[in-house]
Amino acid sequence: MKKTIYLFCWLLFSGIVSAQDDLLNMLSNETPQKPTPVYATFKSTRLVNLQSNETMKAKHLDFRIQHRFSSMNITKDNNYGLYDVFGLDGAVIRLGLEYGITDKLMIGLGRSTAGKTYDGFVKYQLLQQKTKGMPLSVVLFGNTGISTQAFADKNRQNFETSRLSYVFQTIITRKMNDYFSFILTPTMVHHNLVETKETPNDIFALGIGTSIKISRSTRFNIEYIPRLNGRNQPKNGDKPTYYDAIAIGFDIETGGHVFQLHFTNGNGLIEQQFIARNPSEFNLTQLRFGFNISRTFSFVK
Amino acid sequence: MKKSILTLLVICTAYISQAQLYSSTQSVISFFSKTPVEDIKADTKEARSLLNTKTRDVVFVIENTTFDFPNKLMQEHFNEKYMESEKYPMSTFKGKINEAIDLTEEGVYNVTVTGKLNIHGVEKERTIPGVVTVKNGTIHIASAFKVQLAAHEIKVPKLVIAKIAEEIEVKVDASLAQKK
Numbered sequence: 409m410k411k412t413i414y415l416f417c418w419l420l421f422s423g424i425v426s427a428q429d430d431l432l433n434m435l436s437n438e439t440p441q442k443p444t445p446v447y448a449t450f451k452s453t454r455l456v457n458l459q460s461n462e463t464m465k466a467k468h469l470d471f472r473i474q475h476r477f478s479s480m481n482i483t484k485d486n487n488y489g490l491y492d493v494f495g496l497d498g499a500v501i502r503l504g505l506e507y508g509i510t511d512k513l514m515i516g517l518g519r520s521t522a523g524k525t526y527d528g529f530v531k532y533q534l535l536q537q538k539t540k541g542m543p544l545s546v547v548l549f550g551n552t553g554i555s556t557q558a559f560a561d562k563n564r565q566n567f568e569t570s571r572l573s574y575v576f577q578t579i580i581t582r583k584m585n586d587y588f589s590f591i592l593t594p595t596m597v598h599h600n601l602v603e604t605k606e607t608p609n610d611i612f613a614l615g616i617g618t619s620i621k622i623s624r625s626t627r628f629n630i631e632y633i634p635r636l637n638g639r640n641q642p643k644n645g646d647k648p649t650y651y652d653a654i655a656i657g658f659d660i661e662t663g664g665h666v667f668q669l670h671f672t673n674g675n676g677l678i679e680q681q682f683i684a685r686n687p688s689e690f691n692l693t694q695l696r697f698g699f700n701i702s703r704t705f706s707f708v709k
Numbered sequence: 710m711k712k713s714i715l716t717l718l719v720i721c722t723a724y725i726s727q728a729q730l731y732s733s734t735q736s737v738i739s740f741f742s743k744t745p746v747e748d749i750k751a752d753t754k755e756a757r758s759l760l761n762t763k764t765r766d767v768v769f770v771i772e773n774t775t776f777d778f779p780n781k782l783m784q785e786h787f788n789e790k791y792m793e794s795e796k797y798p799m800s801t802f803k804g805k806i807n808e809a810i811d812l813t814e815e816g817v818y819n820v821t822v823t824g825k826l827n828i829h830g831v832e833k834e835r836t837i838p839g840v841v842t843v844k845n846g847t848i849h850i851a852s853a854f855k856v857q858l859a860a861h862e863i864k865v866p867k868l869v870i871a872k873i874a875e876e877i878e879v880k881v882d883a884s885l886a887q888k889k
Binding site: 429431432434435436438444447448465466468511539586623624625660661662663664704706708709 | 732747757758759761766767768770774779780781782783785786788789790795796799801803866868869872
């Protein structure tokens with residue numbers, strides 16, 4: 409009888425007074441496996457031209473320089489691009505300050521040389537992809553652009569409201585795995601003033617893009633933003649005036665900076681310009697080299 | 710009669726075994742990287758620890774994504790590029806206090822703990838110094854030690870090599886109470 413009790417006792421003790429591994433297992437089992445937000449879907453708040461789902465976190469400021477050179481213009485007349493050094497002689501620039509109010513809400517202000525346009529935007533993270541459960545991130549984006557360029561015809565009756573344009577986007581993204589991320593962006597662009605009666609004020613477009621991780625610090629990005637209506641308006645002789653923007657580029661991240669280098673036919677740096685009013689075709693003549701530089705400052709103590 | 714003795718025994722053993730387990734779900738782990746270019750710091754207040762006063766076994770478990778950085782960009786890079794938290798979500802330590810101290814006696818003990826430190830999926834045998842303070846039914850563990858990135862196969866890209874120290878200073882500050 410005694411023996412059995414001892415044995416029983418020993419069994420109990422050996423079961424509970426355990427080795428480190430059992431302690432570790434005990435702790436691991438107790439730790440609830442919470443679904444965590446998926447981070448780093450893209451390197452930056454922009455894919456190339458398109459907004460990505462990334463937002464600046466609370467009290468973080470992004471100073472952003474977006475720069476597009478002139479079209480490469482590889483034609484015989486231009487000495488096969490050498491005369492303008494493949495477009496390096498000219499440039500379109502946007503300088504922006506973009507700030508995270510909360511981890512989900514950011515605002516931005518910018519000024520583009522194209523059309524002497526000021527822009528302000530709000531970007532809000534509605535849904536965030538999680539490791540378990542939520543399969544997508546959904547971000548809402550809206551901006552207003554104000555062109556301050558002098559009216560072409562001063563004798564005509566001009567309205568100040570004609571300077572305004574708006575963009576609404578729903579940015580849907582998914583990080584498939586460590587290497588692939590995808591983006592789908594239904595977009596509406598509204599211009600208060602359009603060129604002709606036939607030209608729609610509202611242009612709808614569907615931005616699509618992907619980002620592929622090359623190394624821990626670099627990614628390769630492609631994006632294409634086909635317009636869904638008004639594709640041939642206004643006409644420019646036999647051809648349409650505007651074309652869909654395509655971009656191919658690389659992200660290089662060096663800690664606080666992200667350098668984005670790319671080739672694109674997109675002209676202008678805000679959505680109303682490169683989506684709805686892009687006059688450049690996707691070919692070697694009209695393609696341009698460009699870069700974005702993003703520098704993040706944290707104001708968290 | 711036999712049955713009641715047995716029951717008592719079971720209850721007793723269960724009680725004793727629980728009595729010798731101390732735990733914390735709010736242990737503070739912080740780390741610091743210092744270079745002439747940049748200082749990087751982060752901490753978590755959600756590390757979990759467990760100590761067996763009888764066997765002097767001690768374990769720590771940290772979910773890497775709970776580390777909080779003042780700079781969120783660094784936090785993202787920490788998880789994505791360095792710890793690869795999707796692949797290796799936890800950092801763990803399991804070890805044993807070498808000195809034959811009685812953890813039921815109040816006092817301040819300088820100890821060394823020998824065991825396995827697992828960071829980034831790479832396990833290293835380490836002996837780490839620490840101070841154990843037993844007071845008013847809580848056991849406080851404090852420790853400071855260094856972790857070499859290379860030892861745990863955490864590679865720093867050349868582009869940022871000047872910004873991240875090769876050795877990271879880690880501090881542990883845990884107050885363990887008797888496990889209920």
